[in-house]
Amino acid sequence: MTLTLENTGEDSSLFLKLFDHLGEKKYSVLAFYRRIVEEQLENKENSETKLLNAATLTEMVNYFRVELLDPFNEMYSPEERIIEVYREEKTEEREVLVGKLDFMIVFCDIYTQLATFAAEEYKYMLTDVGAMQVTLDLLFTLNQICQVLERRGVYGPHDIKTKVDTRILKSHPFAGYNSKMVALVMSITYRSSPEVEDYFMSPEGKLRLGTILSYTKLDVDNPTLREWCIMTIRNLCSWSKAI
Numbered sequence: 434m435t436l437t438l439e440n441t442g443e444d445s446s447l448f449l450k451l452f453d454h455l456g457e458k459k460y461s462v463l464a465f466y467r468r469i470v471e472e473q474l475e476n477k478e479n480s481e482t483k484l485l486n487a488a489t490l491t492e493m494v495n496y497f498r499v500e501l502l503d504p505f506n507e508m509y510s511p512e513e514r515i516i517e518v519y520r521e522e523k524t525e526e527r528e529v530l531v532g533k534l535d536f537m538i539v540f541c542d543i544y545t546q547l548a549t550f551a552a553e554e555y556k557y558m559l560t561d562v563g564a565m566q567v568t569l570d571l572l573f574t575l576n577q578i579c580q581v582l583e584r585r586g587v588y589g590p591h592d593i594k595t596k597v598d599t600r601i602l603k604s605h606p607f608a609g610y611n612s613k614m615v616a617l618v619m620s621i622t623y624r625s626s627p628e629v630e631d632y633f634m635s636p637e638g639k640l641r642l643g644t645i646l647s648y649t650k651l652d653v654d655n656p657t658l659r660e661w662c663i664m665t666i667r668n669l670c671s672w673s674k675a676i
Contacts, residue, residue, distance in 0.1 A: 490562040493540060498567050501533045505574045515581045519588070519602060538610055541568065541617040548620035556621060560628050565621045568614045569641040575607045576644050582606065605654035615645065615661040622665055625672040633669065633676050642669075642676075 508514040518527050544564065548556040559565065582588040588602040622629055632638040648655075648662045669676045 487558055487562060490558060490564065494562050494564050494567050497533075497537055497540070497571070501530065501537060502567060502571050502574065504530060505571070505578065508578065512581055515578055516585055516587060519582060519606060521601065534607075534610060537571065538613045541613045545613075545617045545620045548617070549623075553624070556624060557626070559617075559621055560626055565618055565629065566632065568617055569638075569644075572611060572614050572618075573641050573644050575611065576647070579606065608654040609656070611648065611652075611655045612658040612661060615648070615658060615665060618645070619661050619665040619668060622668040629669075630673045630675060633673075 508518060518524055518530075544555075544559055548559060579588070582602065586600065588600055588606060633642050645662045645665055648658050649666075650659060652658050
């Protein structure tokens with residue numbers, strides 16, 4: 434089946450086509466989509482029909498907030514919901530969330546590259562539609578979930594002195610995801626932005642910045658996470674006196 438990428442004007446047309454194919458194609462979608470977007474970067478005449486425009490980005494960000502961030506946040510009511518979802522190596526509910534999380538990482542990969550190497554306008558567009566905020570919200574939520582899992586003995590660093598490993602999860606529940614999310618934040622924060630500064634100076638933003646600071650230690654389950662966090666802090670401090 435051929436995946437046709439075009440903006441038909443219908444809600445979620447592009448996003449859902451990509452999401453539907455993610456299950457079997459995974460990161461092959463990334464290279465294909467990026468090539469299409471780069472071709473459109475060269476043609477700025479028909480901005481309304483571009484795959485990468487404010488309307489499409491807003492749609493994607495809202496989808497992640499409703500379909501991914503909200504379900505993870507709901508696990509806190511009560512805390513036992515987290516344990517229920519992660520009580521076994523695999524649960525159906527978690528597999529659905531992981532599938533959507535996979536697409537979030539594809540999103541982060543695409544836009545990290547575009548925000549770094551493509552037109553400057555897209556970096557500001559990502560800020561305007563709230564891509565950084567939803568990414569940091571998800572990073573913060575996943576960090577909170579990990580703390581609960583460690584506190585309840587479901588997951589935690591393996592102690593080689595312990596003869597019997599009682600952990601339900603033998604590997605990090607979000608291994609690799611954190612690095613990709615912070616990489617996007619790093620790219621967005623590279624240039625001076627009043628909106629970004631205002632966000633990080635807000636109570637919510639300070640909490641998210643605290644999460645980034647907490648990840649500046651070595652994490653074998655999330656390669657390069659420490660480096661992306663340090664680069665993000667370096668970016669912010671290079672142009673913001675307030676932060």
